[in-house]
Amino acid sequence: MCTLKRLAEKGIITEEMKACAEAEGVEAEYIREGIAKGHIVICKNKKNKVTKPCAIGKGLRTKVNVNIGTSKDRLSVEEELKKLEIAIKYGTDTVMDLSTGGELDEIRKLIRENCPVPLGTVPIYQAAIEAVEKHHKSIVEMTVSEIFKVIEKQAEDGIDFMTVHCGVTKQSLERLKNKERILGIVSRGGSFIAEWMIYNNKENPLYEYFDELLEIAYNYDITLSLGDGIRPGCIADATDGGQIQELIILGELTLRAWDKGVQVMIEGPGHVPLDQIEANVKLEKKLCHGAPFYVLGPLPTDIAPGYDHLVGAIGGAIAGAAGADFLCYLTPAEHLRLPTIEDVKEGLIASKIAAHIADLVKGIKGAWEWDLEMAKARARLDWEAQIELSIDPEKARRYRIEGGISQSKACTMCGPYCAIKIFESAYKFLKGKDFSLNDSKS
Amino acid sequence: MCTLKRLAEKGIITEEMKACAEAEGVEAEYIREGIAKGHIVICKNKKNKVTKPCAIGKGLRTKVNVNIGTSKDRLSVEEELKKLEIAIKYGTDTVMDLSTGGELDEIRKLIRENCPVPLGTVPIYQAAIEAVEKHHKSIVEMTVSEIFKVIEKQAEDGIDFMTVHCGVTKQSLERLKNKERILGIVSRGGSFIAEWMIYNNKENPLYEYFDELLEIAYNYDITLSLGDGIRPGCIADATDGGQIQELIILGELTLRAWDKGVQVMIEGPGHVPLDQIEANVKLEKKLCHGAPFYVLGPLPTDIAPGYDHLVGAIGGAIAGAAGADFLCYLTPAEHLRLPTIEDVKEGLIASKIAAHIADLVKGIKGAWEWDLEMAKARARLDWEAQIELSIDPEKARRYRIEGGISQSKACTMCGPYCAIKIFESAYKFLKGKDFSLNDSKS
Numbered sequence: 001m002c003t004l005k006r007l008a009e010k011g012i013i014t015e016e017m018k019a020c021a022e023a024e025g026v027e028a029e030y031i032r033e034g035i036a037k038g039h040i041v042i043c044k045n046k047k048n049k050v051t052k053p054c055a056i057g058k059g060l061r062t063k064v065n066v067n068i069g070t071s072k073d074r075l076s077v078e079e080e081l082k083k084l085e086i087a088i089k090y091g092t093d094t095v096m097d098l099s100t101g102g103e104l105d106e107i108r109k110l111i112r113e114n115c116p117v118p119l120g121t122v123p124i125y126q127a128a129i130e131a132v133e134k135h136h137k138s139i140v141e142m143t144v145s146e147i148f149k150v151i152e153k154q155a156e157d158g159i160d161f162m163t164v165h166c167g168v169t170k171q172s173l174e175r176l177k178n179k180e181r182i183l184g185i186v187s188r189g190g191s192f193i194a195e196w197m198i199y200n201n202k203e204n205p206l207y208e209y210f211d212e213l214l215e216i217a218y219n220y221d222i223t224l225s226l227g228d229g230i231r232p233g234c235i236a237d238a239t240d241g242g243q244i245q246e247l248i249i250l251g252e253l254t255l256r257a258w259d260k261g262v263q264v265m266i267e268g269p270g271h272v273p274l275d276q277i278e279a280n281v282k283l284e285k286k287l288c289h290g291a292p293f294y295v296l297g298p299l300p301t302d303i304a305p306g307y308d309h310l311v312g313a314i315g316g317a318i319a320g321a322a323g324a325d326f327l328c329y330l331t332p333a334e335h336l337r338l339p340t341i342e343d344v345k346e347g348l349i350a351s352k353i354a355a356h357i358a359d360l361v362k363g364i365k366g367a368w369e370w371d372l373e374m375a376k377a378r379a380r381l382d383w384e385a386q387i388e389l390s391i392d393p394e395k396a397r398r399y400r401i402e403g404g405i406s407q408s409k410a411c412t413m414c415g416p417y418c419a420i421k422i423f424e425s426a427y428k429f430l431k432g433k434d435f436s437l438n439d440s441k442s
Numbered sequence: 443m444c445t446l447k448r449l450a451e452k453g454i455i456t457e458e459m460k461a462c463a464e465a466e467g468v469e470a471e472y473i474r475e476g477i478a479k480g481h482i483v484i485c486k487n488k489k490n491k492v493t494k495p496c497a498i499g500k501g502l503r504t505k506v507n508v509n510i511g512t513s514k515d516r517l518s519v520e521e522e523l524k525k526l527e528i529a530i531k532y533g534t535d536t537v538m539d540l541s542t543g544g545e546l547d548e549i550r551k552l553i554r555e556n557c558p559v560p561l562g563t564v565p566i567y568q569a570a571i572e573a574v575e576k577h578h579k580s581i582v583e584m585t586v587s588e589i590f591k592v593i594e595k596q597a598e599d600g601i602d603f604m605t606v607h608c609g610v611t612k613q614s615l616e617r618l619k620n621k622e623r624i625l626g627i628v629s630r631g632g633s634f635i636a637e638w639m640i641y642n643n644k645e646n647p648l649y650e651y652f653d654e655l656l657e658i659a660y661n662y663d664i665t666l667s668l669g670d671g672i673r674p675g676c677i678a679d680a681t682d683g684g685q686i687q688e689l690i691i692l693g694e695l696t697l698r699a700w701d702k703g704v705q706v707m708i709e710g711p712g713h714v715p716l717d718q719i720e721a722n723v724k725l726e727k728k729l730c731h732g733a734p735f736y737v738l739g740p741l742p743t744d745i746a747p748g749y750d751h752l753v754g755a756i757g758g759a760i761a762g763a764a765g766a767d768f769l770c771y772l773t774p775a776e777h778l779r780l781p782t783i784e785d786v787k788e789g790l791i792a793s794k795i796a797a798h799i800a801d802l803v804k805g806i807k808g809a810w811e812w813d814l815e816m817a818k819a820r821a822r823l824d825w826e827a828q829i830e831l832s833i834d835p836e837k838a839r840r841y842r843i844e845g846g847i848s849q850s851k852a853c854t855m856c857g858p859y860c861a862i863k864i865f866e867s868a869y870k871f872l873k874g875k876d877f878s879l880n881d882s883k884s
Contacts, residue, residue, distance in 0.1 A: 071854050071857045074845075074846065074857075101857065128859070139864070170877040171877075173872060173877060174877050176872065177873060183862065184862075184865045185861055186865075191864040191865045192859075194864075195867075198868045198872045201875065201877075233817070234816070234817030234820065235810070236813065236814050237817070273799075273803060274759060274763045301813060302816040302817055303798065303813055303831060305832050306833075306838045306840075307795055307834065309752075310751075310755055311799070313752055314756045314795075318716070335820075335828075335853075337841055337842060337853055337855060353743065353749055353752060353753060357716050357756060358716070360677065360716065361716050368678070371678065372624070372678050374744040375625055375744055378625060378675070386747065390746065390747050392748055392749065395748035396747045399775055399778040403778060403780065411779055413513060413775075413780055415513045415543065416514060417514075417567075417570070419629055419630045420625065420626075422627075423626045423633045423637065424626070425637075426636055426640045427640075429641065430619060431619060433640060433643065435613075435643075
């Protein structure tokens, strides 16, 4: 019984490392070393055979995650499975099941069965909801043992990574007292933990019993995604004492996890003005010793509900370019409702675009080549190649067909007055021409 | 007969300056000084009464432009007028008529009549198209006098700002010979000029006769938008010798225009990797002496046709935050077809979001306040206020209603498990609680 991290530390390259290396076009040794150092994670529960393993971290392609899951007010397992199908079809790297309505165990098992990519959860959701709906008490009355039983159960079900809000500690909450935030806590998991702590006047069990958590994570080789329960819920609350206090604690917990052979990611904001995004990434990389950074957006404005996929893509591209490794998608429905299937697709494509823009900056293998192929297809006016090279060929094709000139070499933007065509023929003459540099008037 | 620039230089504050100052919430003296220095422009042909004047430049709200216009393959004046209506409804700051199909004079006059915001054109389009379709010759056979007649005609029609590709000079074209670009020239106007120059072995008339151009601009008080005919058409071509050579020349022309009392903006790319965007803005500001920067996107990836509004919003937000003053929208149809009415709306909203994100960074008056109001509405779970504060209240409302809980205080994302509600009640206890900082285990 051993984790990927321990194996990597011993210099052993596993099948998972090889598969991830091949997918990335890097040496397996690079992946091994990254895992040993903690700068790369492979999310894979040892109970579970992930069909498409995925490595997240330094020097690798920026990954994207799709959240799905029921809520009490919108409860259709079929719909969630369809969202899963769409998410896989359009190339998500991972999925999180955030269900909070219905038979959570059954829903999770169904999603697990149908999910070929790493699957994550937030176990505190189920613990809190079972307290209310199964044990008929309040969230603050759930016991520490109930919380850990849920974690163990989900581990046993083959969950590959888990968000655990271990950094919502008394010290972090103290920081929220100092200066009133506009939106105190907007992380659902964070709010469950904070409520529990405040009413019980006790430390966060996920912090107090972190060693026990590490034991479960070790036994199943689960990657812990250290959640940001104190993340800002609006631009005005960004990068404040509470948020950074939590990040400091997560950095300390990272070292404790590594010491026990457990893989760790760090979750990040959230709502952040554009000019604070890079600083947030750099802070995480330093305070958390290079552990992969998993950001939610970030959203550089609050005022665009209905367009948060686009706002999140702006923040995500900048965060990724600055070094964030993993982008959690946002859909146009964020802040308004649970996403529909179409919302899931829109959100995922937006995130993938952001990740790719970041990869161009990071110099990830294949990123520049993709853009170059597109540019060459444009230069050739090769419409079929342009469509095939598009991030969403279906939409590109539909747009072009609706434009009405699907067969010709033109498009309705320029018609016969196409810059590329005009300059193409003129260029041959230009190359043979001697424009004297001094002869500016002729 | 005098231009706003000359009046500003003399210390005179005009009605237009006052109106713009009021719209921005700044002192009229600030606008006057900016115009005198050339760091701010007010696009307003003196023949034309702009109902909604708009100042563009340093310290002011980042503005957005919507392009409309027919093409030979898609020729419906009614549709273009509907696009104009949508653009005005959703708050564009300016419009450009880029028509290349049909009766260009008539179309332009109709758009002018119905356009309450500053209207721009690219006169070389009409000159080239008339050469082919009216005078039955090739573009390279158009005469200098024909070009200037079109410019004069459009000036007479009340066009407020004109894109003139004066920087496509022999020196700039020389740079394109040195290293083969993937996509030589993708600016339509730039390709017309380059073709003309190459086949005629002559200097660009808009450069050679720049003084004559300035005379027309002065007479009508038209703002010259010095076009980037050599802008990169793909990521691989970005920030190369040709592009920067043109920018150097535009900087020189800026001083000549200012010297003659003519207002100037500088047009910028185009396709630029994310980590070169800020450098492009800084270069423009330095080389062009602080003249307002009007960017097209920029697009930090080439691979997302169908989503170029989103890609452009990523580039635009970063450019704006770095100091770009004016964002030309891109629609999802870019690179694929002429935009539909729905595309215009999507493109405009994306640009407006980018501009606002930039304004938060720039510290523009009212920007932070808007986000703060939204955050407060969220904290109150005041759904009506959240929708009203949205950049697109119609879409936000539709999403929420489709979510199914339009009346309650909840949304389908969290249902009863709402972080804001949970923490709100817990917070009251938190404030009264003495969490001892040293007592990390209790």
